[in-house]
Amino acid sequence: MTDRSAPSASRREFVGGLALGLGGLVASATMAGAQTPEIPNAPTGRPQPELETTPPGPADQRLGWAVIGLGDFAQGYALPALARARASRVAGLVSGNPDKLRSVGSQYGVPEAARFGYDRMGDMRDEAAIDVAYVITPNSTHAELVVKAFEAGKHVMCEKPMATSSADCQRMIDAARAADRKLMVAYRAHFEPSNVKLKEMLDAGELGDVLFANSDHHRPLEPSLPRDQWRMKKALAGGGSLVDIGIYSLNGLIWFLGELPNRVSATIVQPPGDARFAEVEDIAAAQLEFPSGKRIHISSGYQANKKRIDLFGSKATAVLDPATAYGGNRLRVTQPEGTLEVLVETPSAEQFTREIDHLSHAIREGGEVLTPGEMGLRDLRLIEAIYRSAEIGQPVDLAPDMTMKG
Numbered sequence: 001m002t003d004r005s006a007p008s009a010s011r012r013e014f015v016g017g018l019a020l021g022l023g024g025l026v027a028s029a030t031m032a033g034a035q036t037p038e039i040p041n042a043p044t045g046r047p048q049p050e051l052e053t054t055p056p057g058p059a060d061q062r063l064g065w066a067v068i069g070l071g072d073f074a075q076g077y078a079l080p081a082l083a084r085a086r087a088s089r090v091a092g093l094v095s096g097n098p099d100k101l102r103s104v105g106s107q108y109g110v111p112e113a114a115r116f117g118y119d120r121m122g123d124m125r126d127e128a129a130i131d132v133a134y135v136i137t138p139n140s141t142h143a144e145l146v147v148k149a150f151e152a153g154k155h156v157m158c159e160k161p162m163a164t165s166s167a168d169c170q171r172m173i174d175a176a177r178a179a180d181r182k183l184m185v186a187y188r189a190h191f192e193p194s195n196v197k198l199k200e201m202l203d204a205g206e207l208g209d210v211l212f213a214n215s216d217h218h219r220p221l222e223p224s225l226p227r228d229q230w231r232m233k234k235a236l237a238g239g240g241s242l243v244d245i246g247i248y249s250l251n252g253l254i255w256f257l258g259e260l261p262n263r264v265s266a267t268i269v270q271p272p273g274d275a276r277f278a279e280v281e282d283i284a285a286a287q288l289e290f291p292s293g294k295r296i297h298i299s300s301g302y303q304a305n306k307k308r309i310d311l312f313g314s315k316a317t318a319v320l321d322p323a324t325a326y327g328g329n330r331l332r333v334t335q336p337e338g339t340l341e342v343l344v345e346t347p348s349a350e351q352f353t354r355e356i357d358h359l360s361h362a363i364r365e366g367g368e369v370l371t372p373g374e375m376g377l378r379d380l381r382l383i384e385a386i387y388r389s390a391e392i393g394q395p396v397d398l399a400p401d402m403t404m405k406g
């Protein structure tokens with residue numbers, strides 16, 4: 001994918017020259033008296049502009065996406081990102097709330113025939129304009145809805161965590177294979193420019209050997225908000241801060257280091273007397289060991305506000321802080337000579353659009369996705385091992401496929 005977001009020097013020079021040229025045109029028309037300025041039919045000499053972002057393609061060449069579940073993330077981020085996408089567009093909606101289907105449907109121009117309740121998801125099969133289903137519902141409902149979408153013949157983007165058990169993840173992968181459709185997990189950091197830049201620097205050896213890394217993902221859980229009410233229920237969320245945001249630490253550090261762990265030791269905290277944590281953990285903290293000798297430490301929590309990743313390399317240290325915010329992520333790299341802020345200019349919330357268009361391109365052009373269902377399964381196995389270690393108070397050894405040994 002080409003990043004055309006940073007204006008080039010040549011573009012700036014050209015815009016300057018153009019401003020002068022137009023100024024001359026307006027000035028001479030005004031001097032000529034009361035005549036209406038003429039709009040030239042002849043070419044003005046302006047070439048095809050070098051755009052800062054690629055504009056959307058024609059609607060009939062963009063893949064149609066149906067958004068399943070019209071909650072906070074769907075309406076605040078996913079639908080706006082789809083509306084800005086270049087290879088994708090909103091083509092359907094699924095919701096348990098008819099009022100939302102009406103209002104969101106008319107806002108995004110979704111025809112009534114492409115608005116469904118959960119009980120009618122199977123009818124999506126007859127909507128040829130829908131190519132992809134994007135599941136954005138509470139974690140424990142993902143598996144059933146994803147399987148239904150595959151049965152309706154659609155490709156699927158599934159929000160993180162992919163499911164609440166590795167068995168459900170496997171069921172979803174099997175359904176994708178049976179339907180011969182693609183399954184992608186919505187790990188947006190793989191498309192977020194500062195994270196991508198850091199990965200490029202690591203792969204180019206610019207940090208040297210990274211033997212230790214640390215990642216903390218915390219955010220306050222607010223029981224008055226509907227989006228956080230299901231997060232307090234184990235049956236819907238599958239766990240607490242670890243499955244919700246700690247998963248960014250796991251997924252991100254494994255991606256950055258390019259290696260899988262072979263041992264995990266963990267602890268979790270459920271503060272007594274706090275109703276938010278009657279069923280799920282507030283804090284999860286884990287140390288993961290890797291066959292090469294590397295170590296990482298991760299923490300997640302539901303009270304503080306911090307999303308940060310630190311990598312300690314032999315040549316340089318890198319800090320992403322924030323690392324996985326919706327916008328404004330910052331990468332700083334410190335070498336013996338000093339600290340450099342690595343600026344990656346992009347339009348805000350570009351990560352969501354890139355993630356969505358990545359799947360559309362993979363479907364249309366037949367490529368592999370960067371964050372497939374198998375990655376979601378791997379991360380769920382790791383989460384299960386972390387909970388197991390915390391439960392038994394002992395380290396848990398991992399097989400290469402991240403299942404627990406013994």
Ligand code: NDP
Nearest residue numbers: 069070071072073074095096097136137138139159160227
């Ligand atoms: P919300 O509670 O705001 O939205 C969830 C929606 O799912 C509801 O509005 C509802 O939509 C639908 N739903 C279906 N079944 C249920 C149920 N039993 N209880 C409640 N809602 C139900 O949650 P979020 O939008 O914050 O999170 C949804 C998913 O998105 C989660 O998996 C979360 O992890 C993920 N997420 C991902 C983010 C990212 O950055 N990638 C950021 C935030 C969330 P309706 O009324 O239309 O049926």
